[in-house]
Amino acid sequence: MAQAALSADNRAVERRRRLGDNLAGWGFAGPAILLILGLSFIPIGWSFLLSLTNSNLVSSGRFIGFDNYKALVHDPLLAKAFKNTVIFTALYLPAGLVGGLAVAMMLSRRIKMIGFYRTCFLVPFIAASAAEGLLMGFIFDPDFGIVNSVFQRVGIPRQGFIQSPGQALVVLAVVYFWTQFGFNVVIYMAALQEVPPDVIEAAEIDGASKWNVFRHVTLPTIRPVTYFLMVWGVIETFQFFDLVYTTTKGGPLNSTITLVLYIWELAFTFFTAGYGAAVAYVLFFASLFVIVVGLLYGRRRGLAV
Amino acid sequence: MKRLLTVIATFALLAAACTSNGSSEPSGGPSGGKVTIEMWHGQIDIAAAAIKDLVDEFNASHPDIEVVASSGGTDTNDMLPKVTTAIAAGTYPDIAYMYGSWGGNLITSPAIADITDAVADPSVNWDDFWPAGRETATVNGQVIGFPAIIDNLSVIYNKDLFDAAGVDYPSADWTWDDFRATAKALTDPSKGIFGVNYPVSGSEDTTWRFWPFLWQAGGEVLSDDDSQATFNTQAGINALTLWQQMATVDKSVYLDPNDNKSEPVFLAGHLAMFVSGPWEVPVIQEANINWGDQVMPSFDGTTHETISGPDLWAVFNQSPERVQAAVTFLSWFSQPENQLVWMEAAGSLPIRESITQSPDYQKYLDAYPGIGAMVDNLGNALHVRPAVTQYPRISKAMGDAIASVLLGEAQPADALNAAAEQTNALLAVPG
DSSP states (O other), X not given: OHHHHHHHHHHHHHHXXXXXXXXXXXXXXXXXXXXXXXXXXXXXXXXXXHTTBOXXXXXXXXXXXXXXXXXXXXXXXXXXXXXXXXXXXXXXXXXXXXXXXXXXXXXXXXXXXXXXXXXXXXXXXXXXXXXXXXXXXXXXXXXXXXXXXXXXXXXXXXXXXXXXXXXHHHHHHHHHHHHHHHHHHXXXXXXXXXXXXXXXXXXXXXXXXXXXXXXXXXXHHTHHHHHHHHHHHHHHHHTOOHHHHHHTTTOSTTXXXXXXXXXXXXXXXXXXXXXXXXXXXXXXXXXXXXHHHHHHHHHHTTOOO | OHHHHHHHHHHHHHHHHHHTSGGXXXXXXXXXXXXXXXXXXXXXXXXXXXXXXXXXXXXXHOTTEEEEEEOOSSOSTTHHHHHHHHHHHTOOOSEEEEEGGGHHHHTTOTTXXXXXXXXXXXXXXXXXXXXXXXXXXXXTTEEOEEEEEOOOOEEEEEHHXXXXXXXXXOOTTOBHHHHXXXXXXHOBGGGTBEEEEEEOSOSHHHHHXXXXXXXXXXXXXXXXXXXXXXXXXXXXHHHHHHHHIIIIIIOOXXXXXXXXSHHHHHHTTOEEEEEEOGGGHHHHHHTTOOEEEEOOOBSSSSOOOBOOOOEEEEEBOSOHHHHHHHHHHHHHXXXXXXXXXXXXXXXXXXXXXXXXXXXXXXXXXXXXXXXXXXXXXXXXXXXXXXXXXXXXXXXXXXXXXXXXXXXXXXXXXXXXXXXXXXXXXXXXXXX
16 A cells, blocks of 8 residues: 555655656757758648649749649650659769779878878868869860860860760769769768777787788778668769759750759749759659668668668 | 759848848838838849949939848849848849849739839830830739840950951941851861850850840741740751851851850950940950950841840839839839939949930949940840740740850751740640
8 A cells, every 4th residue: 555655655756856857858859850850841741732733933823733743754854853863873883882992091191291191082072062063164164174284185076074965974973073082082981980990909819911911801881881872872963963064054055954953943044943843752752762771781780780 | 953952041030030120120001101122133233233223313302212222131142042032031122123024923022013004104104114124024914023234145346366367357238148257257266266156055144145146137036925946947057057167167256155254254364255234244354355346147137136135123012102112212213313323333234215414424324334325225124035934945945056056066947946846845734
């Protein structure tokens, strides 16, 4: 009896304590949650409603159900933007991973002026990519750019670069690699420090070659990081916009139009914001699909954190 | 995507925050007090300072109206997204600087004002504005604002490059053949010098400079009732073939990949003829280029038609009193003595005919030698672009067609027919 009363009392105290904890917790998390709700979730919901109208943003438009989504299927420019985005991801991602790891291994050594070298690789990542786009526009200019003048000197024929429908996307991927792979380098450098030196030492004592140490010790240890960089790279390249906006604006002949650039054009150049929102949702679900498939695959192989 | 949404949301929040801080809260009502109106001009540097001076002068001389002028937190390029988010948030200004090509879509907004009756007042002297400016401000018979800036395309040329190549400066009666021959004679691949420029990004900058050539050859962009594309007639094919021959056979055209490289190429002395407008004049003067300018070449000697892209001071409807106050201010602002202050700062052309008879006009001509020919060229702007809501998408189809021909990927007739097919499909869907 007395015990029951005590435990009831305890429970009340416990409840009050929990309430206090909860309030404090919400107090800390609340402002951040409000920000996220206000800047992410509400716009996401609002843009879904927008995608069900023929709004031009100037006027609210009228409700047209899923007509925008039905029209997506027949839009050749969307197909082109989607294709370009996937090709772009396929060009950048492997190069970014291999290049990032290679440079990270070089920069992990103890050599003179290592700080300087590390800075060199990180600066392009930190600089504004819009500015880098403008700069690269001049470097790869087919008529007055420095790359063609070097080519000419060493006997390679002049190239069209950002003016050629066949080359422009590749040039952009190269420039994007230069601006972005510094991020991979930093992450890989951190990961390489986590590789236990005693395991490497043990392998070396057992007579493993340098390649075998790399292949069977280093690579498996940093695999979760590789996997993270892959997913991250897909998300980033699917949102590729600023470089292409400052260099080719999607040209020549739509050969570099990407999904986000197309969405921007639909909303702010063509006055078809409703349709643009529908395309944005396609991008959203495409990204979501890649992330979920990636997560499931990673979980199965025990890589996901 | 997430970033885009964030940007939009931030804009909306900022717009709401900016206009709700009491101090400059525009007000005004039938009670008869002072009417306060807000103006977003999108200008920077000298042009912004000139507007500020004029607004101060207006406020001092008009005790019943207070104009609050600011850039609107953006430049003119991004004014449309800024104002659209402000409209969504209900915090839009009374006056905003808008590109003329946005008119067809602005008219769909319930927030846009109808000042048709207000500008009919004799004190506004509406007919004194050039026809191209008036037509751009009038959408579907409704006047939505005042002309802000008026410009036109002409051929700006580098005299030193002409002299070096031993080529005569273009004459006022030149034809397409002269134009082509001149460009070819000036082109020198060994020195990296091109005869003339053409942007091939496929944007409106690619498209609008093609229209004068179409009009000169006797073509029209759309049929009279705006239901069909008519640019794929023989006139259009002739015009596009001229540029095709110049770009792919003579190789005398600098194909600008993103619209903004022709200017530095011209300033660096690698472009002999620069098809552009008065907005380049202050920049060219500052670079000390020995320049001249000439009207567009003519198809058959009858017309040297050009194109004008007037911009607007669009008026938005907050209340009848505020709309009237906006009209009063813009009417005052466009008077010759005030307009000349703004023109000298912005390097723009006179928007009213009476400005050219003003006593101070000569001072403006002296400040920008060579701009006089561009003013005269206003008489050659006879057509405006179709004010249909689909125009931005028609422009894209056309821009891609032109770019594909100049880059040697398609033939003029095929490219124009493909663009016409897309245009007809767009026009078949209302609004």
